[in-house]
Amino acid sequence: MQRHLLSLLIVLVSLFIAACETTGGGGGDPMQLEYRRLSIASEPPGNYFVGRRFHLSQRHFWGYVRRPGESWDQSKLVVINEKFAKQPDRYPEIPSGDGPAYGSDHNREYRLWGYFSGRRVYDPNSDLMLPEFVLQRYELKNESPGWLFKPNEKFNGQYLLRDEPSARPGARF
Numbered sequence: 001m002q003r004h005l006l007s008l009l010i011v012l013v014s015l016f017i018a019a020c021e022t023t024g025g026g027g028g029d030p031m032q033l034e035y036r037r038l039s040i041a042s043e044p045p046g047n048y049f050v051g052r053r054f055h056l057s058q059r060h061f062w063g064y065v066r067r068p069g070e071s072w073d074q075s076k077l078v079v080i081n082e083k084f085a086k087q088p089d090r091y092p093e094i095p096s097g098d099g100p101a102y103g104s105d106h107n108r109e110y111r112l113w114g115y116f117s118g119r120r121v122y123d124p125n126s127d128l129m130l131p132e133f134v135l136q137r138y139e140l141k142n143e144s145p146g147w148l149f150k151p152n153e154k155f156n157g158q159y160l161l162r163d164e165p166s167a168r169p170g171a172r173f
Helices: 002-019 030-041
Strands: 049-053 063-066 076-081 109-123 128-142
Touching (some): 049 128, 076 109
Parallel strands (some): 076 128
Antiparallel strands (some): 049 063, 049 109, 063 076
């Protein structure tokens, strides 16, 4: 009962904050940032991860993965191991005809079940050594969740939205 009241309170505060949002930017509109923080804080705990697909052409990393309740700043850019389950958009990189292509689910948010293997995997196209996430299953959480790290971020399809210094070859975790 108390958990439902807390969830209701968070939703009401979130709606209030969303109604008060400004269109200002600067990368960190406090209202939008607080709304995001409250939204993430209201995620139910559990034995799953939250993943945001982040596709750049000719790269083989999958996207960002975090634990429920953690901010996206704590997420890790990962390579998916498909030993148990195929990643959500397992389509050809160069489709034939009008079918969907690899990366067509860019910016979708998923609940992921699986685990970090402890290995780092090299993606030669991005020159990054990334954590390997072993996917066991997934479900779509949000088809269009908006910005990932900052309210004013602009995706251009060529670059990451943040530097990944721990992913450079030779870097230590």
